[in-house]
Amino acid sequence: MQMQSYVAGEWQDNGKVIGQAHCALDGSVMAELIGHDLNGGEILDYARNHGGPALRALTYLQRADLLKQIAAVLSENKERYAELSAKNNGATAMDTFLDVEGGIGTMKYYASLGKRLGERRWMTEGELEQLTKDENFRAVHVLTPIRGVAVHINAFNFPAWGMLGKLSVSLLSGVPTVVKPAAATLPVAWAMAQDIVAAGILPKGAFSFLAGGGRDLTNYLTSEDALAFTGSADTAGMLAAHPRIISQSVRFNAEADSINSSVMGPDLSPESDGFKSFIHEVSKEMTIKSGQKCTAVRRIFVPAAHLEAAQAALIAKLSKNVLGNPADEGVTYGPLVSASQKQAAVDGVAALSSETEVVFEGAMGGDADGFYFTQKLLLCREPLKAKTVHETEVFGPVATLMPYESEEQLFELVRRGGGSLVSSVFTNDDSFMVEALQQLGSTHGRLLFVDDSISRGHSGHGNVMPMCIHGGPGRAGGGQELGGLRGLNFYHARTAVQTNLTRATALQQG
Amino acid sequence: MQMQSYVAGEWQDNGKVIGQAHCALDGSVMAELIGHDLNGGEILDYARNHGGPALRALTYLQRADLLKQIAAVLSENKERYAELSAKNNGATAMDTFLDVEGGIGTMKYYASLGKRLGERRWMTEGELEQLTKDENFRAVHVLTPIRGVAVHINAFNFPAWGMLGKLSVSLLSGVPTVVKPAAATLPVAWAMAQDIVAAGILPKGAFSFLAGGGRDLTNYLTSEDALAFTGSADTAGMLAAHPRIISQSVRFNAEADSINSSVMGPDLSPESDGFKSFIHEVSKEMTIKSGQKCTAVRRIFVPAAHLEAAQAALIAKLSKNVLGNPADEGVTYGPLVSASQKQAAVDGVAALSSETEVVFEGAMGGDADGFYFTQKLLLCREPLKAKTVHETEVFGPVATLMPYESEEQLFELVRRGGGSLVSSVFTNDDSFMVEALQQLGSTHGRLLFVDDSISRGHSGHGNVMPMCIHGGPGRAGGGQELGGLRGLNFYHARTAVQTNLTRATALQQG
Numbered sequence A, B: 001m002q003m004q005s006y007v008a009g010e011w012q013d014n015g016k017v018i019g020q021a022h023c024a025l026d027g028s029v030m031a032e033l034i035g036h037d038l039n040g041g042e043i044l045d046y047a048r049n050h051g052g053p054a055l056r057a058l059t060y061l062q063r064a065d066l067l068k069q070i071a072a073v074l075s076e077n078k079e080r081y082a083e084l085s086a087k088n089n090g091a092t093a094m095d096t097f098l099d100v101e102g103g104i105g106t107m108k109y110y111a112s113l114g115k116r117l118g119e120r121r122w123m124t125e126g127e128l129e130q131l132t133k134d135e136n137f138r139a140v141h142v143l144t145p146i147r148g149v150a151v152h153i154n155a156f157n158f159p160a161w162g163m164l165g166k167l168s169v170s171l172l173s174g175v176p177t178v179v180k181p182a183a184a185t186l187p188v189a190w191a192m193a194q195d196i197v198a199a200g201i202l203p204k205g206a207f208s209f210l211a212g213g214g215r216d217l218t219n220y221l222t223s224e225d226a227l228a229f230t231g232s233a234d235t236a237g238m239l240a241a242h243p244r245i246i247s248q249s250v251r252f253n254a255e256a257d258s259i260n261s262s263v264m265g266p267d268l269s270p271e272s273d274g275f276k277s278f279i280h281e282v283s284k285e286m287t288i289k290s291g292q293k294c295t296a297v298r299r300i301f302v303p304a305a306h307l308e309a310a311q312a313a314l315i316a317k318l319s320k321n322v323l324g325n326p327a328d329e330g331v332t333y334g335p336l337v338s339a340s341q342k343q344a345a346v347d348g349v350a351a352l353s354s355e356t357e358v359v360f361e362g363a364m365g366g367d368a369d370g371f372y373f374t375q376k377l378l379l380c381r382e383p384l385k386a387k388t389v390h391e392t393e394v395f396g397p398v399a400t401l402m403p404y405e406s407e408e409q410l411f412e413l414v415r416r417g418g419g420s421l422v423s424s425v426f427t428n429d430d431s432f433m434v435e436a437l438q439q440l441g442s443t444h445g446r447l448l449f450v451d452d453s454i455s456r457g458h459s460g461h462g463n464v465m466p467m468c469i470h471g472g473p474g475r476a477g478g479g480q481e482l483g484g485l486r487g488l489n490f491y492h493a494r495t496a497v498q499t500n501l502t503r504a505t506a507l508q509q510g
Helices: A040-056 A060-076 A078-088 A093-117 A159-173 A186-199 A233-240 A243-247 A273-291 A304-318 A339-352 A407-415 A430-443 A484-491 A501-509 B040-057 B060-076 B078-088 B093-117 B159-173 B186-199 B233-240 B243-247 B273-291 B304-318 B339-352 B407-415 B430-443 B484-491 B501-509
Strands: A005-007 A010-012 A017-022 A029-034 A123-130 A137-145 A150-153 A177-180 A207-209 A226-230 A251-255 A261-264 A299-303 A357-361 A376-379 A398-404 A420-426 A444-450 A492-500 B005-007 B010-012 B017-022 B029-034 B123-130 B137-145 B150-153 B177-180 B207-209 B226-230 B251-255 B261-264 B299-303 B357-361 B376-379 B398-404 B420-426 B444-450 B492-500
Touching: A005 A040, A029 A078, A029 A186, A040 A177, A040 A207, A060 A078, A060 A093, A060 A159, A060 A186, A078 A093, A078 A159, A078 A186, A093 A159, A093 A273, A093 A484, A123 A501, A123 B484, A137 A484, A137 A501, A137 B430, A150 A159, A159 A177, A159 A186, A159 A226, A159 A484, A186 A207, A226 A233, A226 A484, A233 A251, A233 B243, A243 B233, A261 A273, A261 A407, A273 A304, A273 A398, A273 A420, A273 A444, A299 A304, A299 A407, A304 A357, A304 A376, A304 A398, A339 A376, A339 A398, A398 A407, A407 A430, A420 A430, A430 A444, A430 B137, A430 B492, A430 B501, A484 A492, A484 B123, A492 A501, A492 B430, A501 B430, B005 B040, B029 B078, B029 B186, B040 B177, B040 B207, B060 B078, B060 B093, B060 B159, B060 B186, B078 B093, B078 B159, B078 B186, B093 B159, B093 B273, B093 B484, B123 B501, B137 B484, B137 B501, B150 B159, B159 B177, B159 B186, B159 B226, B159 B484, B186 B207, B226 B233, B226 B484, B233 B251, B261 B273, B261 B407, B273 B304, B273 B398, B273 B420, B273 B444, B299 B304, B299 B407, B304 B357, B304 B376, B304 B398, B339 B376, B339 B398, B398 B407, B407 B430, B420 B430, B430 B444, B484 B492, B492 B501
Parallel strands: A150 A177, A150 A226, A177 A207, A226 A251, A261 A299, A261 A420, A299 A398, A376 A398, A420 A444, A444 B492, A492 B444, B150 B177, B150 B226, B177 B207, B226 B251, B261 B299, B261 B420, B299 B398, B376 B398, B420 B444
Antiparallel strands: A005 A010, A005 A207, A017 A029, A123 A137, A137 A492, A357 A376, B005 B010, B005 B207, B017 B029, B123 B137, B137 B492, B357 B376
């Protein structure tokens, strides 16, 4: 299989192989990335000059309809994506569902939001404000689409959801988009791009797709462009400090490392229903997508008095998991996506070894040439003295169990993550929940508080729901995406429009 | 007069003179800046450990009351500030009013907003969202104060308003604040800081004030801190790229250069009332605060057919202005604030000389040792071929008149500012107004559309109203401040809280 870039309105092919994607199950090469001869400026200019005017001429309702059509096309081809995902990502059926159906579902959600925005080309925010004694003079805050390009640099772990979630928001906003997926997991994204282009739904220039390359895009960004990045903190930092990003005040959103946590509340005992929910959720989060979720639980906090019980319960649960080729019966989790990711996981566990001990390790499985890595439960007995465990994201089926002695100590420990995407707190104590929100809100993009009444009905520690913002402060990159219409703000400029009452009212009505 | 820093809960004085402030009217030294021996980390830690917990323990209502008390104390001492402003800034009574009363008024406005927020310690945003089939499981987006420090680096042109506007928002948010005003115009800010501290209104650590120094503060910022900067694009870029800002994802807001514009709409003729409003506003904006406003008109666009009429009308208006010591009768505008600002204005006009001609220059006035700089109207006959005139902010009573041939050309020319704080567009044509909004929204933080019905009632091209956002994309720094409660978002973390319906409802009710 050869995978090309779709840029400047054409599938490009200069005949040069610039990279490979592998089968995670056996390490074999499953596809080649093919180069092209355009530079970043040419790619952006085409999108800016063709895609921009065409998308801005449409209303939100019309753009929502484009999303709906794309989602329909992708739904028809789900099986092909699942096949690619099973090989390239070593995914289970559930892993693929989260990625592919999760992505299509997010696109459908934004299609429905766009439909509600209706036949308009701008949004307004808040009420009309009176600024002077003249009641006829008013201000209204108006959001208009930026006139540049959205550049999306996506992570390897969600080739479908990562692309479709970001793309839904930028296209609905009316901003042409250049997608650069991760090379290691390009196949699913590439197959989707092929189907999107072949369907001929989008105006020329609205959608561009890079199969590798594109490192020079940043050099050509302007103040009207927006760069959304998901990946490592190192790359995020390099992009944020790029002279072009700085000099042009380019909009930049980053989602980077996150040492998420799950907390067994001080009110729970090992006999409580809440404890069972907690153990169930944590063990599930450790192996879904083999732990390759930016939202996965990395740190597990339990009251010191219940450390042994929690450890035993977790080990009992994890022992039921089986590593191997998800196509084989009885297998519950698959390999990591690449040799380098496997090595990074090995290195990560080694880095934690000075502060933790391995209290459980799953059995090996799968082809020796695949990128298999067994689940590991680590224990850190003195988390207050630890540093690495709060700062190291092992991107695999690995988490560290830690005891806390008091609420104050718990909050301090959780905050040592330095800013995270999510923490889930299991508690039936309403006042503890309010205290935890006030103590942990500023370091978390999302807090899931599970009590017994929603233990079966909640959406999960790791699932990103498009109605809620996704992103986290500090180490997690400082960005925010999705969150319903909030997500569109990144691709819109907010302008205070000061004018007469009639005009202001008309603007608000669209 | 000696001006010290108030940090770590004390007025500091190590006896070392580290700078001077001058009288703009005659160039004499009017005050000395005195050093201290604390480093940035010590200053921030004190604020973080003492001011933070104290402010977060209060409700918005209680913090609003602190603002109200501060505003009252400052109101009592207005005359002292006016005296300092007249000398140090060479300000007219109107200039001082904009700065001092503008700042106190902004603080009163935020006190009233905070009163409406009431007895709560967090805000919520939007509606409750249902995420799964379980109607009892909901999400609510909650804004809690960041647990760090607000660092404000202010510009020289608004020593009072710049400090009080930013301070109102961070204190109301519950975030302790370190203010670093510009050294050249420290006296007014310092006098206010003295009165704020002496009044004993704020808890210890809530307010710190730097009389010079503080360059190392950035090295100690964390992901829970927020840095708000107003000043040059060069410094903004240096701060944005600072390794600490990048590695910690420190919240950063910049307001930098802005080549604002004012537009005579294509529907106006030199005989129209709209033309008179336009000429009145532009000429006023050129000399208020001697043109030292970040929002001042720098580029004046008129239909090519009316270029001569506009030039004549502007010159007629400007001819009535008189430069000198504002204390002298008949003087309408004063000097620039410092020798270096005067030199920068001279250099700026020189830089524009290859693209412009000086069509009007005011008469000289004032003491030869003062920092006087005469008003200048420049003309650029071929603005489409020009570059410097769209990129150079001469921070004085200087603006450039330019003709446009078509609406399309006008929008292109205005956008060449590369992102501005404000453009004012004078037009009675509603459809042109809507087109201008769609064409110019993405490059402007504010658009003032003046038609005949509000020609006497609007709030002015250059006035920053606290109900409206202040800031601009691209060259203007990419930040936004004020805008009512929107301003508080910079000092709050937004968290998607997922929990049961009862808890979510309680959070929303505060």
